[in-house]
Amino acid sequence: MAGAFREAPSDRPAEARLADVALPIPLPRPLSYLVPDALEGQVVAGRRVLCTVGARRVVGVVLGVRVGEPPSAAKPLISVLEGVTLPDDLLSFLTKLSSYYLAPIGEVIKLALPPVDREEARAVEDLTLFSSAKGIAPRKIQWVVPTDVVEASLKGGAPRVLAYVRAHGALPLSRLEDQFGGARATVKRLRELGLVTIEDREAPRDAYFAAPVERDVALEPTEPQKAAMTALAEALERREGATFLLHGVTGSGKTEVYLRTIAEAKRLRRGTIMLVPEIALTPQLVGRFRARFGDDVAVLHSALTPRERFDMWKRLRAGEVDVAIGARSALFAPIRDLGLVIVDEEHDPSFKQEEGVRYNARDMAILRAHMHGGVCVLGSATPSLETEHLARTGKAVKLRLPDRARARSMPSVEIVDLRRIGAGPTGDRRLSIVLHRAIEQTLGAKEQAILFLNRRGFAPSIRCEGCGELASCPHCTVALTLHKKRGGSMRCHWCDHEAPLPTQCKKCGCDRIALEGLGTEKLEDTLKSAFPDARIARLDRDVASGKDVEKVLDRVRAREVDILVGTQMVTKGHDLPHVTLVGVINADAALSIPDFRASERAFQLLVQVAGRAGRGDAPGRVLVQTYDPDHHAIRFAADHDVGGFLERELRDRRELSYPPFSRMALARVDSLDEREAQEATQILARAARAVARGLGEGPVLTVLGPTPAPIARVRNRYRFRVMLRSASREQLRQAALAIHAATAQLPRTVRVAIDVDPVGLL
Ligand code: ADP
Ligand code: ZN
Numbered sequence: 001m002a003g004a005f006r007e008a009p010s011d012r013p014a015e016a017r018l019a020d021v022a023l024p025i026p027l028p029r030p031l032s033y034l035v036p037d038a039l040e041g042q043v044v045a046g047r048r049v050l051c052t053v054g055a056r057r058v059v060g061v062v063l064g065v066r067v068g069e070p071p072s073a074a075k076p077l078i079s080v081l082e083g084v085t086l087p088d089d090l091l092s093f094l095t096k097l098s099s100y101y102l103a104p105i106g107e108v109i110k111l112a113l114p115p116v117d118r119e120e121a122r123a124v125e126d127l128t129l130f131s132s133a134k135g136i137a138p139r140k141i142q143w144v145v146p147t148d149v150v151e152a153s154l155k156g157g158a159p160r161v162l163a164y165v166r167a168h169g170a171l172p173l174s175r176l177e178d179q180f181g182g183a184r185a186t187v188k189r190l191r192e193l194g195l196v197t198i199e200d201r202e203a204p205r206d207a208y209f210a211a212p213v214e215r216d217v218a219l220e221p222t223e224p225q226k227a228a229m230t231a232l233a234e235a236l237e238r239r240e241g242a243t244f245l246l247h248g249v250t251g252s253g254k255t256e257v258y259l260r261t262i263a264e265a266k267r268l269r270r271g272t273i274m275l276v277p278e279i280a281l282t283p284q285l286v287g288r289f290r291a292r293f294g295d296d297v298a299v300l301h302s303a304l305t306p307r308e309r310f311d312m313w314k315r316l317r318a319g320e321v322d323v324a325i326g327a328r329s330a331l332f333a334p335i336r337d338l339g340l341v342i343v344d345e346e347h348d349p350s351f352k353q354e355e356g357v358r359y360n361a362r363d364m365a366i367l368r369a370h371m372h373g374g375v376c377v378l379g380s381a382t383p384s385l386e387t388e389h390l391a392r393t394g395k396a397v398k399l400r401l402p403d404r405a406r407a408r409s410m411p412s413v414e415i416v417d418l419r420r421i422g423a424g425p426t427g428d429r430r431l432s433i434v435l436h437r438a439i440e441q442t443l444g445a446k447e448q449a450i451l452f453l454n455r456r457g458f459a460p461s462i463r464c465e466g467c468g469e470l471a472s473c474p475h476c477t478v479a480l481t482l483h484k485k486r487g488g489s490m491r492c493h494w495c496d497h498e499a500p501l502p503t504q505c506k507k508c509g510c511d512r513i514a515l516e517g518l519g520t521e522k523l524e525d526t527l528k529s530a531f532p533d534a535r536i537a538r539l540d541r542d543v544a545s546g547k548d549v550e551k552v553l554d555r556v557r558a559r560e561v562d563i564l565v566g567t568q569m570v571t572k573g574h575d576l577p578h579v580t581l582v583g584v585i586n587a588d589a590a591l592s593i594p595d596f597r598a599s600e601r602a603f604q605l606l607v608q609v610a611g612r613a614g615r616g617d618a619p620g621r622v623l624v625q626t627y628d629p630d631h632h633a634i635r636f637a638a639d640h641d642v643g644g645f646l647e648r649e650l651r652d653r654r655e656l657s658y659p660p661f662s663r664m665a666l667a668r669v670d671s672l673d674e675r676e677a678q679e680a681t682q683i684l685a686r687a688a689r690a691v692a693r694g695l696g697e698g699p700v701l702t703v704l705g706p707t708p709a710p711i712a713r714v715r716n717r718y719r720f721r722v723m724l725r726s727a728s729r730e731q732l733r734q735a736a737l738a739i740h741a742a743t744a745q746l747p748r749t750v751r752v753a754i755d756v757d758p759v760g761l762l
Contacts, residue, residue, distance in 0.1 A: 016070045019043050019077060021051060021060035022105040028740075030063050030105055034076045043077065046086035048113075050078040061086060061109050063095065086112060087317070087334055093368050094332075100367075101756050102740050103357040111357060112332035114313035115306035143201050144187055145170040149194045161186045162195060173198070216291040218260060219405075225253050225260075228399040232261045232375060236268055236339055241370035245346075245391045246379040248401030249410065249640070250611025251575075254379045255285075256405070258342050259292050261377065262323055266293075270339025270374070271322035275361055277348040277572060278302075278327045282550050284575065289325060300326030300333065328353060328361035331368060341369040345572070346378035346387055347604050352759040360757055362387075381611060381642070382604040385653060388646050389660035411582070411613040411620025413638040417629045426530045430518050435583050435623050436530070442581040443534055443562055447618060449581040451523065451565045452609045454589045456540040457481035458522045459515035462490060462501070466510030473497050476714045484521050485542065495715045523585065524565050531563070539566035571609040577616030582609055587626040587634055594710050595761045596658045599633040603645050606637035657725065659757070665724040665736045666755040668709070670717040673749070680750040681706035681720035687742035688724055688735040701726040701735055710762050717751075732756075 017035040033051050035043045043049065047062045052075055059081065086094075090112055098108040146166045154162065161180055165171065176183040190196045221229060228246060235242040248254045262272045276285065289297050298312045298321045315321045317334040324333035328351050331341075343351065343365050351361040362378065363386075369376035378387050378396070390396035404410065416434050423429040424436025442449045459482040462471040471480045473492035480490035480499070488501050504511050524538045539552050549569060555561050556576055564570060564579075590602035606624060614620020626634055636645035654661045667684050671677035685705050692701040705722035712719060722739065726732045736754055743752045 014069055015067055016074075017065065018068050018070060018074065019049065019065050020063045021049060021077075022063055022109045023051075023053060023058055023060040024106045024110055025053065025058070026104045026107060028104055031060075032068075032071055032074050034070055034074050035065065036076045039077060039080055042080040044085070045088060046091055048081040048084055050081060051075070052078065060106070061091075061113070063091060063105070084114060084313075085317075087336075089338070089371065090332065090334055093364075093371055096367060096371075097357075097359060097364055101357060101359055102736055102754050103359070107357050111329060111359075112334075114310045142173040143170050143199045144173050144176060145197050145199055147195060147197060151193070151195055154190075154193075156186070157182065158186050158189060162190055165190075165196060170199075216288075218263070218292070219253075219256055221256065221260070222253065222401075222403075222405055224248075224401045224403070225257055225405070228257050228401065229260045229264075231397065231399055232257070232377065233264045235375045236261070236264055236270065239339075239373040241373045241375075243366050243369070243376045243390065243396040244378065245383055245387050245396045245398045246377055246401070247383055247398055247642070248379065248381060249404060249642075250381045250608065251404040251406070251408070251615055252381070252401035253405035254344070254401065255288060257401070258344065258377070258379070259289070261340060261342070261375075262293070265340040266322060268339060270337045271319075271335035272324070272340040272342065273330055273333055273335055273338065273365075273368075274323070274325045274342040274344065275328060275330055275351065275365060276325065276344045277350045282553065282574075284550070284553070286325065289323070293323060296321055296323060298324045298333070300324060300330045302327075331361045331364060338368070338372045339374045340377070341365045341374060342377045342379065344379050347380045347382050347384040348572075349601070349759055354760055358753065358755045358758075360759065363757065382607045383642075383646070385600060385646065385649060386660045389650070392650075408614060408617075409619065410640050411610055411622050413610055413622040413624060413640070415629045415634060415638050416623050416625045418625050418627050419629075424530075426526055428518075428526060430523075430585055430625065431526060431530065432625055435625065438581055438583070438621065438623055439527075439531065439563065443531060445580070445618075447580040448556065448559070448561065448576070448578045449563045449583065450570050450576075450579055450609070450612050451527070451563060451583045451585060452567075452570055452605075453518065453520050453523055453565065453585040454567055454605075455481075455517065455519045456493075456521070456542055456567055457491065457519035458484045458488075458525075460517035460519055461515075463514050463516055464505035464508060464510060465512035465514045466505055467508040469505055469507045471502075475716045477712045478714075481519065482515055483542065484525075494711065518585070520565055520567060527563055527565065534562040535560060536563045536565065537561040539564060539569045541567070541569070568605065570612065571605055574612065575615055576612060578618075579612055580614055580616075580618045580620050582613040582620065582622045584609060584622070584624045584626075587624050588628050588631075591628065591631060591633060593762075596653075596656070597759075597761075599631075599652075600649060602631075603633040603637050603649075606634065607640070607642065610637065610640075657727070662725050662727045663729055663732050664758055665732055666758040666761070667705075667722040667724075667736075667739050668719065668753045668755055669706075669721060669750060670714075670719045671747075671750045672717055674718040676747065676750060677718040677720050678706055680746045680752070681722055683745060684739045684742050684752070685722045687738040688722060691731075691735045691738045695731060695734075701728070701731045703735065 018032045019035050020030040020032050022030045043062055043065055045062050045064050048059050049062055050057055051060055094108050094112055098105045144165050157180060161183055191198060246254055265272050286299050298316055316324055319336035324330050324335055343362050346362050353359050366376045391398040416432050421432045421434055424431050424433040439449055461479045462482055471490055473480055475497055476492055476494045478492055478494050480492055482501060483489055483491050489498050490501055491498050520538055520540050524536055527536050537552050537555060553574055556564055559578055590605055591598055610622040613622050632648050669677055669681045685703060688703045692703055695701060702725040706720045709719035709721055724732055724735045740754060
């Protein structure tokens with residue numbers, strides 16, 4: 001195409017070389033740019049390019065290059081950036097994802113781009129969203145190294161710290177600080193005494209998991225494990241694309257099946273992506289993978305620095321590493337010759353992204369694997385109804401691991417009917433006499449207990465006893481929760497609004513302010529006074545994020561904790577062998593959420609938390625406290641009857657035409673102005689109804705709304721929605737597209753998000 005590009009639009013040739021570029025702005029389609037002669041050959045799909053949008057310079061990603069008639073407004077590309085090129089297979093996957101979720105391609109591509117390095121960042125004047133690099137330089141960390149000096153008399157914690165350093169040879173200061181409170185001051189003293197030195201060493205590629213691991217050997221599989229491994233190995237070999245549901249009870253050895261299957265994929269020179277729920281990405285799990293595969297595993301966790309992330313990305317892209325493990329975004333890892341995608345705990349809601357591009361990594365994992373003729377494994381002890389339905393309709397093959405691997409029985413589950421069973425010595429009914437005695441027994445036997453309560457904070461609501469007024473967030477239709485930390489403050493869990501606990505009611509002025517309900521903070525307090533000798537730890541979002549979760553779990557594993565209190569965080573796949581008692585404080589809380597999946601979630605939580613009990617040598621006991629002991633989710637969970645639950649719940653869903661027997665899409669609308677939000681939603685609903693009316697015979701497309709969202713206002717924005725439901729994916733898509741098109745008519749002050757296959761309905 002020599003000479004095809006000219007400045008002046010008037011002598012623009014009929015044909016020119018054009019690059020379709022995805023831009024980091026919410027445009028539904030890529031924009032076309034002219035490829036200047038000088039850049040020909042360099043502009044290929046997946047490359048990042050610098051281009052102009054209006055007066056701005058932005059970095060985009062080339063989706064494809066073609067010869068065609070240039071649009072009259074087409075501008076030339078400015079330059080091509082070296083370094084990052086997205087592979088073709090990833091680009092076509094992202095394009096499909098964008099189309100399925102009706103999400104702007106630029107936003108979708110952003111999910112897959114690594115942070116760029118600094119030199120490149122400098123090349124770009126207006127560095128927009130496509131590069132998130134901030135100061136990526138090699139990082140130095142401080143190591144503490146013991147000397148040969150013999151110690152004088154040391155006081156306080158110093159002897160322990162010194163012994164620890166000597167036992168490890170040398171170790172990062174940060175790890176000492178993790179281990180000992182006040183380690184920094186102690187190290188300073190040891191250094192003054194000449195007992196240790198401090199060295200600056202380059203940070204390892206991945207400082208979080210830098211502890212060395214010993215290689216392990218594969219375990220001799222049980223018969224069901226062997227059968228599952230064989231089926232998966234054969235499917236890998238066939239290269240036809242296949243989906244499996246690995247349904248194994250908690251502790252049945254699913255991880256061993258994953259490890260062997262990954263090894264098999266490696267043998268066939270194919271790469272693996274393994275997705276785990278955010279919270280499950282702990283050094284314990286990662287340690288098991290590193291013990292098997294050494295450093296040939298890229299762990300993509302949130303504690304990585306941009307440089308570490310970029311390094312990992314390049315090594316994966318180059319094929320130096322062929323296994324990537326991470327939370328949902330690891331689905332976009334640039335693995336070479338992808339052959340296997342594993343989704344562990346596939347029922348976990350964290351695979352759904354609830355902002356920006358609202359994709360479901362579990363569903364997209366199936367697509368990504370199939371695009372490569374690869375195998376997708378969805379593993380769970382409590383399969384989602386969607387995945388179970390795939391198995392029942394022949395779209396997935398079910399593999400079962402019916403028993404715990406190390407021949408321990410499942411824990412016994414007892415339902416505690418709070419209508420009949422009274423309070424224990426604390427006088428608080430939520431610590432029933434049965435649960436209280438069970439905790440005593442557990443402590444007496446020097447075993448550990450987990451108590452699960454799905455509310456963080458101290459008291460979930462604050463009410464005036466004079467007039468009944470409930471303290472609520474000024475910005476959201478949400479009750480404020482009292483948190484004791486930092487002197488006691490009322491907090492909104494939706495917008496982080498914080499206010500001191502008032503001494504008087506705002507409305508009637510009386511001073512009888514009552515704290516209602518029970519949160520994890522208060523439960524911890526109650527337990528401390530009821531069991532003064534017990535060592536109690538709490539695990540919820542207020543005390544723990546990322547690394548801290550592992551610290552708490554390490555203390556539990558080291559038996560420095562007798563009772564662990566926590567929210568969902570305690571229900572995930574942790575292997576804590578000395579836990580013999582699990583108490584569910586209030587099983588009804590999860591059932592009361594206005595969502596058709598409430599029973600499913602409650603069931604999954606109950607089975608998962610029960611699965612934490614009795615994983616070691618001593619048998620486990622689970623107590624489930626409830627005011628609704630006949631609810632099917634509670635009954636089936638108590639009987640470990642996953643099959644029974646699935647059967648019953650599928651029947652209910654079919655009767656009501658809920659997913660998986662239909663598909664849903666949600667248009668979420670919000671605005672600072674209530675009326676504007678409602679009217680906008682009305683316009684969208686009308687567009688969808690027009691589609692519904694135009695349909696002939698066949699499956700029905702239901703359009704519900706506009707209705708206010710269950711939480712009608714968040715951060716001062718009024719929220720409305722239109723819900724679409726149909727058994728036909730095509731119908732649903734038509735209606736969603738109509739809504740998408742109709743958003744163009746709305747004022748700019750209205751925000752619309754289209755949520756295809758929504759998971760959280762709040
Ligand atoms: P799951 O992921 O299904 O909850 P895990 O993979 O964590 O189960 O396994 C539970 C426990 O059983 C682990 O301690 C694991 O080492 C052990 N285990 C798994 N497979 C075997 C096997 N074939 N033989 C002996 N122990 C096993
Ligand atoms: Zn709020």
